[in-house]
Every structure is written in C-alpha cells, then in structure tokens.
Amino acid sequence: MAGNAPLQQVQKKWAECQYSTPDGDEKEQCFHRAIAKTSIYLDREPGNPELTVWLAINKASLAGAQGGFGALSLAKEAKSLLEGVIATSPQTLDGSAYTSLGSLYYKVPGWPIGFGDDDKAEEMLKKALEINPKGIDPNYFYGDFLAEEGRDKEAKVYLTRAMQASPRPDRPLADKGRKLEIEATLGRLK
Numbered sequence: 001m002a003g004n005a006p007l008q009q010v011q012k013k014w015a016e017c018q019y020s021t022p023d024g025d026e027k028e029q030c031f032h033r034a035i036a037k038t039s040i041y042l043d044r045e046p047g048n049p050e051l052t053v054w055l056a057i058n059k060a061s062l063a064g065a066q067g068g069f070g071a072l073s074l075a076k077e078a079k080s081l082l083e084g085v086i087a088t089s090p091q092t093l094d095g096s097a098y099t100s101l102g103s104l105y106y107k108v109p110g111w112p113i114g115f116g117d118d119d120k121a122e123e124m125l126k127k128a129l130e131i132n133p134k135g136i137d138p139n140y141f142y143g144d145f146l147a148e149e150g151r152d153k154e155a156k157v158y159l160t161r162a163m164q165a166s167p168r169p170d171r172p173l174a175d176k177g178r179k180l181e182i183e184a185t186l187g188r189l190k
Helices: 005-020 025-044 049-066 070-088 092-107 118-131 136-148 152-163 172-188
Strands: none
Touching (some): 005 025, 005 049, 025 049, 049 070, 070 092, 092 118, 092 136, 118 136, 136 172, 152 172
C-alpha cells in the first residue's frame, strides 16, 4: 500500500526489532513497543487488514523471542488475527497472512501443547506462493519449512528463489536480514 506511513513505520520498527536488536530482554521490549504502536494505529483504522497482519507478525515475533509456554498465547493471538484477514482480505500484502500463518503452523509445537500442524503449514505456504510466487518471504518460509522437513533438494529451490527476489524499496533492513537467514538455512542443507 503505497504512501501508507503507519504501515511503513510498523514494518520498519519490526525490522529493527528483528534484525538490529540483541536477543533477550531488549528484543522482547522492542516487540512490545512495536505491538503497542501497531495497536494505536489499528485503533485509528479499525479492521485495517495490512495493520492487522503486522500486529500478528509482531505478536508472532515476540512469541519467537520469548519462547516457552508463555509464547503460546501470543502465537494463538497472531493465528486468530491472521485467520481473520484470510477470511475477509486474503490478498492483503500479497498474501502475507498466508505466509505468516503457515510459518506459525510449522514453528509452534503440535498437539497436545500447541496448534502446530505441518500439513496446514504447507497448505498455507503454498497459497502464499500462489499469490506471490517471486516474493522473498513466501519463498524463504516455504524453503525453511521444507528444510525442517528434511526435504533439502526442494528447500534449495525455494531458498534460491527467495535470494533472487526483487528488493523491496521501502524495506532494505528487512531484505538484508532475510537474506542472511536464507544464507544460514542454505548453509545447513546437504
């Protein structure tokens, strides 16, 4: 969404938290602030699907930074937000709700602890790729999922596509950080 200053600010803050903030309490506090700011923007624009996706991404990222059982409630909140966007505006941000929900499904533990489900993860990530076949994020997350499943040959295809994705003009830090994650995942493959 061109010219959407709140969205761009939220995206920039997430990238700073994710890629420029040390792990631990500092990173958690950064994501707490990002969630608070995104919530303020959403209060001004209730139901905005782009901001809703980013609220979910920030909650999921905080869950990842926190880890443990306490993170599960944040992951569940993110899942619910993403499902709502998929139900009403699935094309939002080039299918980012599918990408984020797919990543939650493979990163969260399965039953009886959490809602993780590799079949649903693959389904969501493939839907994201249908909408945005050349995007850095859907290709990275599907490649990472395949790598975690031990499907290294397939993973390399998607991770390579992610590496070749066109840069996002307003998101240089996010692109740089994501490419480092892609390189790290590729480095672990056989």
